[in-house]
Amino acid sequence: MPAAAHEFAFVRTKKHFVALTFDDGPSEWTSPVCEVLRNWGVQATFFVIGSAVADRAEALRTLHSDRHEIGNHTQNHIDLTGAGITTEEIRTELDRAGTAIESVLAVRPTLFRPPGFRSSPLVRMAAAHCGIRYVVQSQVWSQDYKLDSSSTIAAEILNHPDLRPGAIITLHDGRPPDEGPWPEGSRADRWRTVEALETIVPSLLEQGLTPVTVSELIRRNLLMRLGRMASTRSVRDRSSTSRS
Numbered sequence: 285m286p287a288a289a290h291e292f293a294f295v296r297t298k299k300h301f302v303a304l305t306f307d308d309g310p311s312e313w314t315s316p317v318c319e320v321l322r323n324w325g326v327q328a329t330f331f332v333i334g335s336a337v338a339d340r341a342e343a344l345r346t347l348h349s350d351r352h353e354i355g356n357h358t359q360n361h362i363d364l365t366g367a368g369i370t371t372e373e374i375r376t377e378l379d380r381a382g383t384a385i386e387s388v389l390a391v392r393p394t395l396f397r398p399p400g401f402r403s404s405p406l407v408r409m410a411a412a413h414c415g416i417r418y419v420v421q422s423q424v425w426s427q428d429y430k431l432d433s434s435s436t437i438a439a440e441i442l443n444h445p446d447l448r449p450g451a452i453i454t455l456h457d458g459r460p461p462d463e464g465p466w467p468e469g470s471r472a473d474r475w476r477t478v479e480a481l482e483t484i485v486p487s488l489l490e491q492g493l494t495p496v497t498v499s500e501l502i503r504r505n506l507l508m509r510l511g512r513m514a515s516t517r518s519v520r521d522r523s524s525t526s527r528s
């Protein structure tokens with residue numbers, strides 16, 4: 285097992301793929317998000333909060349049966365880089381969420397996204413200890429949890445300067461427990477995200493950017509690098525043959 289999980293915010297691939305990711309579920313908005321993705325026939329990665337799993341086990345099963353990928357987003361959505369936090373506490377947050385997900389799906393995630401994207405060498409080491417291989421950051425994300433218009437959310441993603449092949453895009457299908465219940469009269473609930481997705485997914489496809497899971501991006505990257513190694517080797521073989 286490596287000493288620290290590998291962290292990245294972008295994955296280079298030969299063909300034009302992007303990863304769509306959703307944080308802070310499962311929630312009442314997970315199934316509507318899933319519905320949009322199903323209509324367009326695309327896959328995404330959901331970083332789920334362990335403490336929300338028991339009440340939304342069915343939504344998690346639907347994600348899994350629709351071949352979306354599930355990642356760990358800690359048990360209680362706490363800041364893992366907070367002052368005085370211990371390695372033990374970080375491991376407990378990751379392990380409890382991993383166990384909650386495994387109890388429903390019989391699979392333990394190897395992808396992890398730290399709450400608020402806040403990571404550190406300590407977090408990466410604790411993650412590796414808990415069987416996590418990758419800490420998944422993001423360059424293209426929207427503050428959809430604050431925005432009250434779906435067109436603004438869609439524009440934030442589609443006009444983002446880092447939107448390109450290999451980008452990891454982040455939206456939110458839930459609300460973390462540390463933010464409390466939905467505020468009275470809030471217009472920034474996740475319906476705006478669901479509506480925005482109706483614009484975002486077809487626009488990505490029109491641009492030739494196919495949404496896939498994060499693991500699929502990683503697999504594509506590996507294939508590309510293996511292909512390069514093979515072609516470098518065949519060039520080397522050809523030149524050694526021509527010398528002999």
Ligand SMILES: [Zn+2]
Nearest residue numbers: 307308399400
């Ligand atoms: Zn989060």
